[in-house]
Amino acid sequence: MTQRTLVLLKPDAVRRGLIGEIIGRIERKADWRIAALELRELDRGTLETHYGEHEGKPFYEPLVQFMSSGPVVAMIVEGERVIEGVRQLAGPTDPIAAAPGSIRGDFGVIVRENLIHASDSEESAEREVKIFFPGRD
Numbered sequence: 001m002t003q004r005t006l007v008l009l010k011p012d013a014v015r016r017g018l019i020g021e022i023i024g025r026i027e028r029k030a031d032w033r034i035a036a037l038e039l040r041e042l043d044r045g046t047l048e049t050h051y052g053e054h055e056g057k058p059f060y061e062p063l064v065q066f067m068s069s070g071p072v073v074a075m076i077v078e079g080e081r082v083i084e085g086v087r088q089l090a091g092p093t094d095p096i097a098a099a100p101g102s103i104r105g106d107f108g109v110i111v112r113e114n115l116i117h118a119s120d121s122e123e124s125a126e127r128e129v130k131i132f133f134p135g136r137d
């Protein structure tokens with residue numbers, strides 16, 4: 001089942017020089033392809049749309065601040081079962097709970113600064129691709 005997913009390398013990953021490391025893990029998966037890729041700063045409107053499901057939660061405002069604290073890498077990744085697959089590569093939200101070998105488990109400590117976002121369902125992927133790459137939906 002070929003899918004596409006929206007992946008963000010968060011500002012902590014970019015600041016720490018982990019772009020190549022993380023993209024390398026994604027690229028090495030058989031038959032997955034990077035279909036779009038851009039380094040960019042996110043404005044508040046984009047983040048409010050993207051993280052709308054979390055509005056009102058205690059971590060929402062600090063999350064939006066963090067995500068606008070520096071450039072991110074936005075990507076569309078395509079391939080076999082890529083939605084579940086990138087979530088597996090990333091590991092659980094809390095990096096301390098994430099197993100070694102996962103991106104968050106290998107490089108993260110803080111829940112907010114967990115290096116990577118990946119769409120969590122087909123519906124989220126379609127919605128998020130439209131937000132970040134409106135010409136590619």
Ligand code: RTP
Nearest residue numbers: 059063092093111112113114116117118119120
């Ligand atoms: P993401 O959406 O970024 O791929 O991460 P996720 O599905 O694993 O986590 P989600 O529950 O959607 O939360 C979105 C992001 O908000 C930050 N967060 N901080 N308690 C906290 O301080 C807290 N909880 C979540 C994380 O950056 C998380 O990835």
Ligand code: MG
Nearest residue numbers: 117118119120
């Ligand atoms: Mg999420």
